């Protein structure tokens with residue numbers, strides 16, 4: 001163990017619950033397990049007939065829609081990286097099999113005692129057994145941390161990440177007030193990349209920001225990038241922090257590397273209202289420009305679309321990026337208080353998104369910026385051999 005680091009016991013919960021699906025002894029007819037994870041609730045990625053199915057286990061809640069309910073979980077299932085394609089009959093049979101496994105095994109999970117809610121800041125150094133999670137052919141993701149001190153109130157992952165903490169018997173802490181630091185991430189990654197086909201690695205898809213302020217002390221993201229460089233993998237970074245610039249010399253050494261910034265408005269007041277822990281928008285635009293000048297592939301994610309002057313945003317961002325993704329605030333009903341606090345209720349309505357999103361998409365297209373939903377990162381990076 002490194003210093004005060006603790007072994008994360010949550011992996012044991014996932015391994016026990018999914019054991020019949022993970023075990024290589026079991027014959028699998030027509031499907032494969034791509035990976036399993038424990039950081040946003042419990043999840044599995046399954047491959048069938050050249051497409052991927054994401055199965056996610058959330059806390060039991062009868063008020064939320066889901067694919068199936070068990071005694072302890074809501075189980076959600078959908079095609080991965082192909083929003084809009086519903087599960088077909090064979091997919092559903094496969095997911096039904098997963099549901100049966102969960103029902104059989106959840107009875108044997110211990111009752112997780114949860115200490116009372118704490119208001120303290122929780123920075124925990126942990127040692128993990130796995131860090132590079134496959135998510136399809138030559139595609140992976142990697143979270144150097146779990147949790148995010150930027151603490152955007154609309155962060156969709158917060159309830160699921162809290163459920164993971166509950167499964168590990170950790171107290172509830174408000175989102176933005178805890179982070180697990182994977183102090184052995186680079187060491188584990190160095191073992192994992194041996195024998196794996198090089199590919200695209202997303203840092204970090206959602207459960208953390210790889211350049212939150214803790215990175216300045218721990219440099220877990222940097223250490224992982226150094227391993228990826230040696231192994232000829234391609235990092236695809238998404239952040240709200242200009243701290244990524246401190247890794248620019250390292251990123252330039254990759255044959256390909258992509259840096260994307262979330263830029264949800266042109267108006268920094270919106271940043272202060274909705275994501276006050278993240279860097280000012282001007283700093284993000286400057287950092288994006290520096291990444292572009294350094295020859296990196298650059299992207300912007302206009303999400304969640306917040307009140308803005310869309311023409312001004314298009315003019316600011318277009319010269320700095322090759323591709324852009326535009327998306328609305330999901331689950332907006334959960335965040336109405338944020339809008340109401342600043343008299344912005346109109347921006348939480350379907351009419352707002354229906355007006356703003358096409359304007360942005362048309363504006364970027366007119367400027368020659370490629371629209372990409374990031375479902376195909378290989379195409380995004382022009383690496384056809386990995387598609």
Ligand code: SF4
Nearest residue numbers: 148150151152155208
């Ligand atoms: S920066 Fe990203 S990961 Fe962090 S709280 Fe905000 S949305 Fe969530």
